[in-house]
Amino acid sequence: MLGIVFTEFMEMVEDQFSADVLDDVLDSSNLDSEGAYTSVGYYDHQEMIRMVVALSKKVNLPVDDLIETFGQHLFGVLISKYPTLRGDIDSALDFLETVDSTVHIQVKKLYPNAELPEFDCERISNDRLNLHYRSKRPFSVLALGLIKGCGEFFGDTLEVSHSSREEKGFYLTDFVVVDVHE
Ligand code: HEM
Known part of the structure; x- marks a missing residue:
């Protein structure tokens, strides 16, 4: 999956929640990339799924709601x-x-x-x-x-x-x- 999807997701998490929430999500998602995304790189889409699941647990909102808001x-x-x-x-x-x-x-x-x-x-x-x-x-x-x-x-x-x-x-x-x- 193209990096811009990841970089924008991280920006949205930071804006809508906080930098601390983003750090926790990155730490708890076991990412091969360690969250070091660039907008033009390519990364495993499973990393996106792991981050959304971690965010969902952290902020107690359903995964689908978070993905839909992100799509918007x-x-x-x-x-x-x-x-x-x-x-x-x-x-x-x-x-x-x-x-x-x-x-x-x-x-x-x-x-x-x-x-x-x-x-x-x-x-x-x-x-x-x-x-x-x-x-x-x-x-x-x-x-x-x-x-x-x-x-x-x-x-x-x-x-x-x-x-x-x-x-x-x-x-x-x-x-x-x-x-x-x-
Ligand atoms: C300006 C408009 C759009 C641009 C420039 C754009 C571009 C992109 C890019 C760059 C990706 C990532 C590709 C990758 O992961 O390698 C993507 C994925 C995707 N796009 Fe678009 N897109 C646009 C509009 C839309 C719209 C309106 C929809 C829905 C109808 C859509 C549905 C999707 C979906 C669902 C994916 C995720 C990959 C998948 O489901 O397999 N896109 N798009």
Whole structure:
């Protein structure tokens, strides 16, 4: 997993909790990298999972809630780091439709070792998008947070429902994303 995901996670822990909480999380996670991440390095995604589990125990919040909040934060970071990816898109659903076909493809060109999920998109109507997530890694809750962060970024109120299953070593999640125009 690309280092920026780790460096941003550590920054969020420090901002939302404290530097002491971050130190405890790093100490108790048994990390091969010892937490010495750089934004362009690659690290085992299990380290991310170990850190989130350690944080969950430390601050007594569910793992999924922490990952979702992190995804929301991460969207803002990624879109400001790569502003050209937005182009002239001005709605969350339009942008989400480009993640698989454009955004992650550009990411892969920049970082050939990036491990990205796949999304099949079905635009049901102007206000409704079905996204089918498929990955070898269990990060669909991160996707949920990224989808919500995308809604916030574009100022769109999204209702997101999802259901997950595992099949032949893949994690699959069907998201239904509705723009409720509040
Ligand atoms: C500006 C927009 C975005 C950029 C630049 C971006 C870039 C990235 C990068 C760099 C990674 C890490 C790759 C690695 O670990 O090697 C990643 C992973 C991921 N991205 Fe995106 N992303 C964006 C938007 C989104 C959105 C909107 C979603 C959700 C629909 C999404 C879903 C994911 C997920 C779930 C992962 C974790 C890997 C996995 O599940 O297998 N991304 N993305």
